[in-house]
Amino acid sequence: MVSLDPDDSVVVLAHEQFPDRAKTAVGVLRYADYDVTAVLDRARAGERVADHVPDVADAPIVERMADALEFDPDVLLIGIAPIGGGFDESWRPDVRAAIEAGCDVVAGLHYFLEDDEEFAALAADHGVDLIDVRRPPDDLTVSGGRARDADADVILTVGTDCSTGKMTTMLELVAAAQERGIDAGFVPTGQTGIMIAGWGVPVDRVIADFAAGAVERMILDAAEEHDVLFVEGQGTIVHPAYSGVTCSLLHGAMPDALVMTHSAGREAIHGYEDFAIPPVEEYVDLYESLAAPVAPTEVAAGALDTRAFDDDEAARAAVEEYAATLDAPATDPVRFDADEILDALL
Incomplete structure (x- = not known):
């Protein structure tokens, strides 16, 4: 559980990755209720967030945590999620400086700050919290195949690769549904979504045995509070490293409908460039056939990341081509409007 006060001053660490390879940082800037007062990126020090991500609240980009202390921060949030979730030792001076200044530290890594002897000792000395959002609960169990009993419509994003906008699409759909007066909820399944939703x-x-059960638990709990659930997807079913997570979400959530996400122009799995991305229509068959024995569903809509296009006309043409390939409505939910696909999902 991440329990940051919206009035807290938050510094986001995104060294040498902002914005394109710092999706946690960008997600927090765009969707979280935190007051982000600075971003750490030694490669872009002296620039501003608005120079790179114009549709979020602006903030200065500084070289190190010591430079951000002038903003009187309450929290340092690590806004990078590298492959494997490791801790980069070049971040240690910034984390140390934050703790010594009395800041809590929030991280979404597989490397737990609470288990780092230096950080744990410093946190105890300075009375601050180390919050590892990737530490799962201790009481998880296997799935009971009960998500189909949830008293809510369940929508899940699936993708052609990692970082294709699965979380972003769900958050945009939640906002579009809520604008219509629909009681919609977001189900976060990854570190960035957890940081945003709390x-x-x-x-x-x-x-692995408990992954589908963890998803099932979240679905059943959230269904008690909402009429429609938009579930954050992870990875892709063809990923050489992360396909197991994708399958656990598909079978654990038992969704009523799927949204397929893709990044325009991407031809290979990010970080695994020897593995080509199959044709989009093959993904439709893969996801629907994999779901069928457990809980049949269908790809009812698509979301296309069109950042590769400079102008809206080219982006719109790419979206229309993507929709035709899927044989379903599609949009770029950030560039255009998530409302365009909401009807198909509901």
């Missing part, structure tokens, strides 16, 4: 289970850190 709750959730990091499915990629759960024991």
Whole structure:
């Protein structure tokens, strides 16, 4: 559980990755209720957030935590999620400086700050909290195949790769549904979504046998509070490293409908460039056939990340082509409007 006060001053660490490879940082800037007062990126020090992400609240980009202390921060949030979730030792001076200044530290890594002897000792000395959002609950169990009994419509994002906008699409759909007066809820399953929503289970850190059960638990709990659930997807079913997480979400959530996400122009799995991305229509068959024995569902809509296009006309043409390939409505929920696909999902 992440329990930050919206009035807290938050510094986001995104060294040498902002904005394109710091999706946690960008997600927090765009969707969280935190007051982000600075971003740490030694490669872009002296620039501003608005220079790179114009549709979020602006903040200065500084070289190190010592420079951000002038903003009287309350929290340092690590806004990078590298492959494997490791801790980069070049961040240690910034984390140390934050703790010594009395700041809580929030991280979504597989490397737990609470288990780091230096950080744990410093945190105890300075009375601050180390919050590892990727640490799952201790009481998870296997799935009972009960998500189909949830008293809510369940929508899940699936993708052609990692970082194709699965979380972003769900958050945009939640906002669009709520604008219509629909009681919609977001189910976070990864570190960034948990940081934004303040709750959730990091499915990629759960024991494999319990992963679908963790998803099922979240679905059943959230269904008691909402009429429609938009579930954050993870990875892709063809990923050589992360396909197990994707399958656990598909079978644990038992969704009524799927949204397929893709990044325009991407031809290979990010970080695994020897593995080509199959044709989009093959993904439709893969996801629907994999779901069918457990809980049949269908790809009812698509979301296309069109950042590769400079102008809206080219982006719109790409979206229309993507929709035709899927044989379902599609949009870029950030560039255009998530409301365009909401009807198909509901």
